[in-house]
Amino acid sequence: MNQNQQTQTQKPKKKVDLDRTDIPKQPPHIRRRNFNEVALGYTADLAVKEAKRCLECKRPFCVSGCPVEINIPGFVSRIAGEDFPGAIRVLKEKNCLPAVCGRVCPQEEQCEVKCILNKKGAPVAIGRLERFAADWEAAQDHIEMPEIPPSTGKKVVVVGSGPAGITVAGDLILLGHEVTMYEALHAPGGVLVYGIPEFRLPKRIVSRELNYLQDLGVNLVPNYVVGKIKKLDQILADNDAVFIGTGAGLPWFMNVSGENLNGVYSANEYLTRMNLMGGFKYPRASTPIKRHKNVATVGGGNVAMDCARTAARLGAKNSYIVYRRSQKELPARLEEFENAEEEGVIFHFLTLPVKLIGDENGWLKELECLRMELGEPDKSGRRRPIPIEGSEFRLPMDACIVAIGNSPNPIIPETTPDLETGKWGNIEADEATGKTSKERVWAGGDIVTGAATVILAMGAGRIAARSMHKYLIGEESWTCSEE
Amino acid sequence: MFEVIEREMIVPNLHLLTVHAPEIVEVVRPGQFVIVRFGEGGERIPLSVADWDGEAGTLTIIFMEVGASTGKLAKLKPGDTIPTVVGPLGRPSEIEKFGTVVCVGGCYGIGSIFPTIKALHEKGNNIVTLLEARSRNLLYWEEKIKPYSSRLILITRDGSYGARGHVKRGVEILRENAVVPDRVIANGCTFLVYKASKDFAHFDVPIIVGLNTIMIDGTGMCGVCRVTVDGKMKFACVDGPDFDGRLVDWEELSKRRKQYVNEEAFLVHNTGCGGL
Numbered sequence: 026m027n028q029n030q031q032t033q034t035q036k037p038k039k040k041v042d043l044d045r046t047d048i049p050k051q052p053p054h055i056r057r058r059n060f061n062e063v064a065l066g067y068t069a070d071l072a073v074k075e076a077k078r079c080l081e082c083k084r085p086f087c088v089s090g091c092p093v094e095i096n097i098p099g100f101v102s103r104i105a106g107e108d109f110p111g112a113i114r115v116l117k118e119k120n121c122l123p124a125v126c127g128r129v130c131p132q133e134e135q136c137e138v139k140c141i142l143n144k145k146g147a148p149v150a151i152g153r154l155e156r157f158a159a160d161w162e163a164a165q166d167h168i169e170m171p172e173i174p175p176s177t178g179k180k181v182v183v184v185g186s187g188p189a190g191i192t193v194a195g196d197l198i199l200l201g202h203e204v205t206m207y208e209a210l211h212a213p214g215g216v217l218v219y220g221i222p223e224f225r226l227p228k229r230i231v232s233r234e235l236n237y238l239q240d241l242g243v244n245l246v247p248n249y250v251v252g253k254i255k256k257l258d259q260i261l262a263d264n265d266a267v268f269i270g271t272g273a274g275l276p277w278f279m280n281v282s283g284e285n286l287n288g289v290y291s292a293n294e295y296l297t298r299m300n301l302m303g304g305f306k307y308p309r310a311s312t313p314i315k316r317h318k319n320v321a322t323v324g325g326g327n328v329a330m331d332c333a334r335t336a337a338r339l340g341a342k343n344s345y346i347v348y349r350r351s352q353k354e355l356p357a358r359l360e361e362f363e364n365a366e367e368e369g370v371i372f373h374f375l376t377l378p379v380k381l382i383g384d385e386n387g388w389l390k391e392l393e394c395l396r397m398e399l400g401e402p403d404k405s406g407r408r409r410p411i412p413i414e415g416s417e418f419r420l421p422m423d424a425c426i427v428a429i430g431n432s433p434n435p436i437i438p439e440t441t442p443d444l445e446t447g448k449w450g451n452i453e454a455d456e457a458t459g460k461t462s463k464e465r466v467w468a469g470g471d472i473v474t475g476a477a478t479v480i481l482a483m484g485a486g487r488i489a490a491r492s493m494h495k496y497l498i499g500e501e502s503w504t505c506s507e508e
Numbered sequence: 509m510f511e512v513i514e515r516e517m518i519v520p521n522l523h524l525l526t527v528h529a530p531e532i533v534e535v536v537r538p539g540q541f542v543i544v545r546f547g548e549g550g551e552r553i554p555l556s557v558a559d560w561d562g563e564a565g566t567l568t569i570i571f572m573e574v575g576a577s578t579g580k581l582a583k584l585k586p587g588d589t590i591p592t593v594v595g596p597l598g599r600p601s602e603i604e605k606f607g608t609v610v611c612v613g614g615c616y617g618i619g620s621i622f623p624t625i626k627a628l629h630e631k632g633n634n635i636v637t638l639l640e641a642r643s644r645n646l647l648y649w650e651e652k653i654k655p656y657s658s659r660l661i662l663i664t665r666d667g668s669y670g671a672r673g674h675v676k677r678g679v680e681i682l683r684e685n686a687v688v689p690d691r692v693i694a695n696g697c698t699f700l701v702y703k704a705s706k707d708f709a710h711f712d713v714p715i716i717v718g719l720n721t722i723m724i725d726g727t728g729m730c731g732v733c734r735v736t737v738d739g740k741m742k743f744a745c746v747d748g749p750d751f752d753g754r755l756v757d758w759e760e761l762s763k764r765r766k767q768y769v770n771e772e773a774f775l776v777h778n779t780g781c782g783g784l
Contacts, residue, residue, distance in 0.1 A: 209594065209725070209727050210725060211545055211552070211591060211592045211594070219725075219729075247592075248591075248592050248593065248594040249531075249594070250594060250595070250597070250727060253535070253595065253596055253597065254531050254532065254534075254535055254596075255531075255535075273729060274728055274729060275728050275729070275731065275743065275746075276729070276730070276731040278731070278741065284741070285734055285735075285736060285741070285760050285764065287763060287764060287766075287767045290732070291730060291731040291732075293729050293730045293731060294724060294730035294731055294732045297724050297725060297729070297730050298724065298730075301724075301725075302551070302552070302724065303549060306549075310549045311549060311550055311551045311576055311577050312551045312552075312724075313768040315767075315768075386763065387759075387760065387763030387764070387766075431729075434727070434728070434729070435728060435746065436727060436728070436746075
């Protein structure tokens with residue numbers, strides 16, 4: 026039945042099983058009322074059952090879809106053989122954050138889309154299996170530590186402890202370099218702690234992965250704003266190489282009237298209040314939050330879904346997503362859209378807020394919107410939304426969360442004049458190496474690309490770490506690989 | 509962790525906190541702030557820097573006890589540690605030779621304007637300082653500020669010390685003494701810096717106010733500190749905290765500051781800060 030597959034694998038014919046194993050989840054009506062993780066994860070039996078579906082292709086396409094090149098058939102086959110320690114070992118060869126990536130990577134457009142079984146619409150659930158292996162390891166008393174080679178005597182500084190920085194730190198410490206990682210906030214993890222909600226990525230998982238990194242020998246310094254205390258040049262004077270992974274900066278607003286009304290938040294503020302500061306535990310946590318009744322989140326990405334789902338959990342009667350295009354153009358992962366819909370988030374597609382209207386005390390009262398229709402495709406290939414004249418209507422609203430993106434963090438570019446930046450304030454870095462215009466400085470993640478995903482930042486970190494290592498051991502000079 | 513060197517209530521409700529933070533001390537400039545967090549689960553509180561000692565590596569803050577979080581800070585003892593003191597954040601105040609500079613301080617702003625007064629004095633400016641308090645027992649650092657000021661005007665709301673009144677009375681005293689400012693700088697609660705922006709407006713010189721907004725990260729990421737200045741959206745944490753008070757949308761700012769009043773269960777404090 027699958028001739029190609031058979032000749033490719035040179036193995037006895039394996040029965041193709043198209044029954045992709047569902048992941049158990051909290052039922053929508055229950056999870057809408059708590060902040061616990063939505064997906065509960067595979068049991069060992071479910072994981073083995075799912076892993077056995079893998080055809081173990083000899084030239085696996087899935088690996089080419091993974092930004093950090095995990096040996097996917099390698100770890101999946103070990104799960105199938107119930108060798109869970111083996112599975113986690115294979116994962117950790119390439120990925121220092123398997124519990125995180127198993128949860129938040131968009132596998133459907135990376136490894137799983139390339140899976141040969143995807144041709145039949147039922148790719149192996151690689152992400153869920155990755156998560157299973159990582160959670161299995163965490164549940165054991167003993168975490169296996171890899172061997173660290175003798176010190177190279179080279180010192181590296183990583184600025185920012187988000188996914189890009191974590192990858193660089195993890196890769197370089199395993200190669201024998203001395204690594205110091207600076208974090209501006211009080212808790213390390215970057216977007217993993219301030220941005221992604223507890224119900225999608227429990228914070229104990231992030232701290233587990235960061236503890237592991239510290240156990241490997243990474244020196245983590247929180248509460249330290251590079252550029253404000255020491256400038257980049259001062260750090261370069263005492264170190265051999267620097268990686269910048271400072272991620273997101275100033276949030277974007279819509280530039281419509283009423284955006285400074287009370288009850289209007291940037292997604293960054295709303296999520297930081299909830300996640301980093303634990304606002305959802307207020308008043309047990311001391312950072313205050315509001316429990317709004319009618320909440321509109323503007324935008325259609327994963328961040329918008331996170332905000333709308335958080336608002337629902339905080340007791341909003343109506344949590345809306347207001348998006349100017351149609352469902353088809355929604356940039357969020359399908360899974361996140363479905364989760365949001367199941368939890369009762371109400372979608373206003375083809376709707377554009379044009380005015381925020383407040384009451385006499387400066388609180389948001391209504392959202393004035395325009396209906397849109399789709400015209401010709403624009404540069405992004407998506408059909409351009411066009412306002413329908415005279416279609417203004419108002420929605421009663423007491424909170425509006427603006428989730429339309431942010432510019433890169435400005436602190437390092439502002440305090441390092443000789444570092445080249447692009448028109449959005451992003452740091453220019455070579456795609457193949459992560460090298461910036463400044464000698465001995467590499468960069469990657471959102472600070473280079475603008476808002477993207479956790480795994481793309483990790484992929485950029487992996488590329489930079491490789492280039493940094495070659496430079497540090499003298500295999501390459503600063504300039505040679507740029508030719 | 510950051511060690512507490514000193515913590516005392518210097519006047520009712522206002523506390524002085526000195527912490528060991530040598531790396532911040534090495535680079536801090538007048539007008540900047542730090543974010544302090546008391547403990548696990550604690551809020552991030554932005555507080556202006558009031559003084560520092562380069563040799564000892566210590567940083568001093570004056571803060572008002574207004575709610576749960578600052579209440580905890582107010583109980584610190586020497587030798588205690590706090591997990592977060594991050595900074596220096598914000599743009600430093602502009603320190604140039606301006607000529608005659610009138611420096612207005614009230615409440616915690618008497619502390620936070622001190623480094624600016626000192627630096628401007630050292631630049632050769634003629635400093636006229638105006639300190640404002642509700643009553644005599646709320647004034648502090650008079651002796652500390654005096655050596656850097658050619659004239660020190662004290663105003664109390666109840667007339668218990670110095671002249672009776674508010675900022676406006678100070679402006680009258682300046683006029684009586686033929687003082688014409690080239691620049692005005694005001695630090696303190698929002699009501700005070702708002703009043704200063706109005707009462708000095710007729711001089712037609714920059715009125716630099718240090719704004720104290722709600723903040724979370726303090727590095728430009730969350731945007732809760734946004735204020736409208738000259739019709740444009742600015743972030744107090746990275747574009748400020750200093751702005752020209754003549755251009756600030758005060759009505760919006762005062763409403764934004766009240767966002768969490770109920771949640772924070774603010775103790776009603778009798779500092780006479782008026783309605784803002």
